[in-house]
Amino acid sequence: MGRSSVRGQRPPAEARQASPVRAAERGPDGNRPEPAPAGGGAGPRDRGPRGRRRAGARPRRRRGRILRWTSGVLAVLVLGTAGAGYLYYRHLNGNIKTAKLNLGEHKVAGPTPNAAGQTPLNILLIGSDARDSKENQKLGGAKETFGGTPLADVQMLVHLSADRSNMSVVSMPRDTLLPLPKCTDPKTGKEYAATVGRRMTNESLGRGGPGCTVATWEQLTGIHIDHFMMVDFSGVVSMADAIGGVPVCVDANIHSKDREGHGSGLKLRKGTHSIKGVQALQWLRTRYGFEDGSDIARAKAQHMYMNSMVRQLRKNATLSNPGKLRTLAEKATEALHVDDGLDTVKKLYDLSNELKKPDPSRITMTTMPFVYVGARVAPKEGEAEQLFRLVRDDIALDGKDKKKPAEERVSGEPAAADDKIAVQVRNGTRTATTPAAPGRASVLAQFLIGKGFTQATADQGRSMAEEKTVIRYPSADLEGDAQRIATSLGVPLSSVKRSTDVSGVTLIVGADWRTGTTYPKATTSDKAPKSDQTINGADDSTCMKVNPGFTW
Numbered sequence: 001m002g003r004s005s006v007r008g009q010r011p012p013a014e015a016r017q018a019s020p021v022r023a024a025e026r027g028p029d030g031n032r033p034e035p036a037p038a039g040g041g042a043g044p045r046d047r048g049p050r051g052r053r054r055a056g057a058r059p060r061r062r063r064g065r066i067l068r069w070t071s072g073v074l075a076v077l078v079l080g081t082a083g084a085g086y087l088y089y090r091h092l093n094g095n096i097k098t099a100k101l102n103l104g105e106h107k108v109a110g111p112t113p114n115a116a117g118q119t120p121l122n123i124l125l126i127g128s129d130a131r132d133s134k135e136n137q138k139l140g141g142a143k144e145t146f147g148g149t150p151l152a153d154v155q156m157l158v159h160l161s162a163d164r165s166n167m168s169v170v171s172m173p174r175d176t177l178l179p180l181p182k183c184t185d186p187k188t189g190k191e192y193a194a195t196v197g198r199r200m201t202n203e204s205l206g207r208g209g210p211g212c213t214v215a216t217w218e219q220l221t222g223i224h225i226d227h228f229m230m231v232d233f234s235g236v237v238s239m240a241d242a243i244g245g246v247p248v249c250v251d252a253n254i255h256s257k258d259r260e261g262h263g264s265g266l267k268l269r270k271g272t273h274s275i276k277g278v279q280a281l282q283w284l285r286t287r288y289g290f291e292d293g294s295d296i297a298r299a300k301a302q303h304m305y306m307n308s309m310v311r312q313l314r315k316n317a318t319l320s321n322p323g324k325l326r327t328l329a330e331k332a333t334e335a336l337h338v339d340d341g342l343d344t345v346k347k348l349y350d351l352s353n354e355l356k357k358p359d360p361s362r363i364t365m366t367t368m369p370f371v372y373v374g375a376r377v378a379p380k381e382g383e384a385e386q387l388f389r390l391v392r393d394d395i396a397l398d399g400k401d402k403k404k405p406a407e408e409r410v411s412g413e414p415a416a417a418d419d420k421i422a423v424q425v426r427n428g429t430r431t432a433t434t435p436a437a438p439g440r441a442s443v444l445a446q447f448l449i450g451k452g453f454t455q456a457t458a459d460q461g462r463s464m465a466e467e468k469t470v471i472r473y474p475s476a477d478l479e480g481d482a483q484r485i486a487t488s489l490g491v492p493l494s495s496v497k498r499s500t501d502v503s504g505v506t507l508i509v510g511a512d513w514r515t516g517t518t519y520p521k522a523t524t525s526d527k528a529p530k531s532d533q534t535i536n537g538a539d540d541s542t543c544m545k546v547n548p549g550f551t552w
Contacts, residue, residue, distance in 0.1 A: 089345060095333035098343045101228065103183040103208045104215025106464070108224040109472070109499040111162075111394065118162040120394045121354060122223055126210050126230040127154025127284070127302075128337075149206035150232075152213045154284070154302060157223070159391045160354060166362035166396040167355075170387065171303070172217075173295040173367070174202040175376045179430070179465065181219045183212035194462070200376065210337065220379070221388040222467050227351070228339050235335030236281050239309075242331040245274035246309045248283055248301075249543035255552045256282065256289035263288035263550075272543075280305070289550035295377075296367055296533060301544050303365050303535055364397040367533040371433075378433050383529040385431075385467045385511070390528060397528040398536070409493065413477060415484035418452040421505065423485050426459045428466030428508040436463035437514040444489075444509055447517040451488055469510035469519065472499040481505050490519040 113119050129151045152174065159168040177198035184191050185208035192207040204216040210230050218225055231239070240246055249272040256263035266282035266289065268275075275283055284302055291297035333345065342348055369383035379385075387397075395401055415421065425445040430436035441458040448456035469491055473482040475498075482496045482505045489507075513519060528534070535542070 092329060092333045092345050093343070095330070096343060096345070096348075097337040098340050099209050099337065100186045100211045101339040101341065102214045102218065102225070103186065103211035104181045104219065106181070106219070106501055107215075108218045108222055109497050109501070110224045110226075111392075112497075114162050114394075116163070118164075120162045121160040122225045122227075122391075123158045123160075123351075124210075124214055124217055124225050124228040125154070125156040125158060126152050126205065126213055126228060127236070128205060128210075128230055128232045129153045149203075151202040152205035152210070153202055154299075155201065155213065155217070156302075157217060157221075157225070157391070158355075159223075159394075160358070161396065162394050164354065164357040165359075166398065166400070167358045167364070168391055168397045169303070169363070169365040170391065171299040171365070171367045172201060173299060173370065173377050174200065175295055176201045176368070176370065177373055177376050177378045178216060178220055180204055180207065181212070181215045183208040183215055185209065186211070198378070211339070214339075219465055221392065223388060223392050227342055229342070230337040231335050232337075235331075236284060237277050238331040239328075239335055240276040240280035242328040243276075243309065243312050245276040246280060246305060246312055247272055247274050248305060248308060249273075250546050251543040252546040252548075253551050254289045254546045255550055256286045258288055258550075267552075289547050291545050291547060293547060296370075297544075299367050300533060300535075304542060304544065307540065361536065362396065362398060362400065363536070364528075365535045366397060366528065369529050379431075380529075381431070381433055386529055388467065390526065395526050397534070399527055401526070411479040411483050413480035415480035418484070418488075419454045421453055421481045421484060422455040422457075423448065423453060423481075423505045423507055424457055424459050424502075425507045425509065426461075426464055428464040428469075428510050429514050430463045430465045431467070431511045434511070440509045440514070443517065444507065448485070448488070448507075453485070453488070464508060466508045466510040467512065469495060469513045470508050471496045472502045472506045472508065474498070474500055474502050474504065478505055 111119050155172045155174065157170045157172075159170070161167070178201050179197070180192075180195045180199050180201075180203065182192065182194040183204075187209075190208070192212070201213075201216060204213040210228050214225050214228050217223070248268075250268050250270060252270050254266060254268050256266040264282040264286040266279065266286045283305055285298070286301060287293055287295060287298045290301050336348075338348075342351065366387070369380035369387060370377040371380045390397060425441045425448070427436050427439075427441040429440050441460065445456045445458035471482045471486050471491060473479055473496070479496070479498065483493055485491075485505060485507060486493055486496050
């Protein structure tokens, strides 16, 4: 945001920029990067949101597939203000709504940088069904729901690899049953206790805001999330209108309405159509009429829409029309609700440059493997965890990675004598579908005591959900102690993580070690679970399959 100058002093450098583009041209250290290539691509010295220099990749003009709609939208936010001056730049910043990133008690530590000092980037995209305005109420229907608790009806995790060579997008059905974490509303201070049983994951948004949805994802996946971006009904409509429509395809005539009146109302003939406004929202909300009528089919339709939206943003002449460009910048900033780390147009622009880098053929979209639990779904044991591990370990879902196994780094910090190492043991064997294995903290604490770690203690508090056994430590001087615990148990050193969420060396026994005192040998694969929901980013030939019961 802008700062008012003090009498007798020059205004800050930020306010002296002739235009927001000039402000955006300078990196976080104030240096001017090399010019970006024509077409809006990332330049060779672009800096990401973390401020590190990364090698850019000239994007292809053809298509930017799944969820690079985000980069297409954000890239125009700064460019669209070129002739408007700093006041308009401040105005756009004022449009952006922000909230705290994570409202949970336990936050997953960030990943360790690779040999080049690069780290992955994880962004949670949320679609809200909030009926908190007349416009949203009109679009969402159901008068009795006005002002009700919002639900996170669309949830997609975008993972950008550390080297920016590939992107993975994982969707979670809105009716996935999960234990929800404790969250605290930052505005009211209200605490929402962790749920005893499983609840639908879309309820997380109503437990203090999008930061609770972030906490829910981190608890389930063990993946550190850097940012969230949320949009509501009216935001979807305004964005579709601003870019002039989004092409979509159906393989038969469709009318999403059954005899009881259920359905989005979407009505299209077989073939490709450019949709916008209310019709765009209908497409994104359609469940009745697509494939088997499930949220899984709806997620696939949402993927297709986002893919097409990116192509429009990258090739549409709208981007060369100053008036329409300004409208798009206005609508985009009004539509977005982001975390505090994305609170300016400049930060959004930096993020867009990062998201442009993967080639479309290296973008993979999929839906979390699941099993049906009545009319709801739950993460599929084993396969869901395998998918999350690949994302967490920064392994591409397309199987094209040529990464060598990381060498385990031995700490230069010497460990204390075994009987001087204080270690707390926690039970983290609970999963989304399985209760915690009883007594695991006590069993492993006693085992450590028997091996000479006489200061080992068991935390008898509420069990945690940790897919993989991990040993955490809070500061560099305790790294050697943590690694000593790991080697004594046969736990790989890659599972030793620094984290400010613990106050001392802490062993969390994960779901991979539910029995015994011998750590099980890893039997994991670096291949993504097979799924008919997986789509490659270079494929633009797919049409949504229409359920025969909804044709006309």
